Amino acid sequence: MTFKNILAYAKSLDEKDPLAKYRSEFNFPKVNGKDAIYFTGNSLGLQPKRAVEYVNEVMKDWGELAVEGHFYADKPWWDYHERFREPLSAIVGALPEEITVMNTLTVNLHLMMISFYKPTAQRYKIICEEKAFPSDQYMIQSQVKVHGLDPKETIIEVKRRKGEHNFRTEDILAAIEEAGEELALVLMGGLNYYTGQVLDIEKITASAQEQGAKVGWDLAHAAGNIELKLHEWNVDFAAWCSYKYMNAGPGSASGCFVHERYHDDESIVRLGGWWGHNKEKRFLMEQDFDPIHSADGWQISNPSILSLAPYLASVEMFAEVGMKALIEKRDKITAYLEFVLQDIANEEQASYEVITPQNSSERGSQVSLFLHGKGKNLFKYLMEQGVIVDWREPNVVRLAPVPLYTSYEDVFNFGQILKKASRII
Known part of the structure; x- marks a missing residue:
């Protein structure tokens, strides 16, 4: 043009x-x-502007209904987060049950690593990109230390070639192949915050999984910005913040994707909490954790409705457009x-x-x-x-x-x- x-x-x-x-x-x-x-x-x-209306609605319900707002608000707080399944699944290319909204981005990535980074004596290495967003670097380093491993020996950073600003897909794939059976996890930013480069999520995911590794994506700069097909691309897990392209307000709630193949897998360790417990039995106060068989099973605490309200206003606008x-x-x-x-x-x-x-x-x-x-x-x-x-x-x-x-x-x-x-x- x-x-x-x-x-x-x-x-x-x-x-x-x-x-x-x-x-x-x-x-x-x-x-x-x-x-x-x-x-x-x-x-x-x-x-x-509609985010202001949605927050005011919650404040009004809180003032007029108090605790009864959980069940009798116009949008009951009890299942408020479930309203995100359909619109977010369309934004990131997922099944509705593969979506949940909880916590903030780095917290969710920590929770995902608890479930999907299970190092062994042979398979323990993690691939990320050089100069990943600092929060991701700190998160990965700390998770490695939790397992008693040395970040310098465990984390492989794929580098840009000398004199170039962007990553080459062939270099990422070569690093995956070289790590081979030692590779436990690939965790990268789907869109590089510094240059704006979109990585080949589908190809990188497939390559890492061929080596037997799990693959997760930080989609902070990708969700609501680029076309995503997380289910079709067979991504294991992903998380994103809501306050960039999705306009949910500073520090607002994070979206999270967990592929459906893990929803019924009882061998996966996840940090339990009552909001991830079987919804039909949640108020029976049972002793043993029975996770919901969807991405909601990774929830821990009941979500902040005041944080979700502007996000819901935004995703409904995305659904319109x-x-x-x-x-x-x-x-x-x-x-x-x-x-x-x-x-x-x-x-x-x-x-x-x-x-x-x-x-x-x-x-x-x-x-x-x-x-x-x-x-x-x-x-x-x-x-x-x-x-x-x-x-x-x-x-x-x-x-x-x-x-x-x-x-x-x-x-x-x-x-x-x-x-x-x-x-x-």
Whole structure:
């Protein structure tokens, strides 16, 4: 498609955009008295207006019903989490019973490792990516130590090739093959937070399972952003946060996937808790843990309804729109952003480099700029001018044109601010 870096053209794209109406469903922060150009939905999504309504509904029920809200609220708290099964299964490509919502992301990954990382004298190694998101690194290291193992001897980090910003699938597959029968687990980020690269989840999963290993995915930056087929791809487990592309609010509840083949497997150890106990017998206060035969069997405590409420508002919006429509706009607006960046780079001889893959199948709604020479001065200028972007050391600015609320005019206006910055910084 041939783009144009002019305002009238950007406005024409917005006029034809079937998702444009959803922009008004969100609250935008203001900078200098104007709505910000918000490119940080890959860190914290904007607040959906209906999320406020859903939280207020819970507060009202709490005030008027107190404990009886568990059973007599308009959306009873007793089974509130079950409302996520259908919409989330469509977002991540799962069966409804493979989905649960509980805790937060790293907590859920810890719980999954309890069940799926069972090292032996021969099979104990874990593969992750070099410079994975720090929380994942800390989580894996601590789980290894729980088993009395040395992280340096146990964790294999797949590295980028010298001078390259992204991982090569063949290098990940080679590491899996080399680990062979020593490999117990592959646990990686499905979409790299730093560059925006999407890994080949299907191919990596199949390769690791051929070696007899389990495979889990951190989908923090992937869920609600890219096409996922977790059940079809035979993924063992996955978890994701809800506050990035799914706009559920800071620190909100995490989604979790456990493949159906494990639901009835009594040999799997899981950390028990009463909300994961047989729902029909939960209030009989039985002594022995009888886990629910679904992903809900991994729950521990009753979920925070105030945390779930904004998430439910968001996933219902996703159900209205559908991932197909979101991905279509994501690809188009991300390509337009990349075009504007390149147009300005050519005109101004700007010293930045796009390190996100150009192929739409290898990226989500993110463009990462590696800044040569300008560093934080450019970042600070953009923020002062009302462009809210994300800085990552050592020299990267991340831009996320989220299809639900970013307009093509936003992209054009950002380009004009960047052009001015190129001339004065």
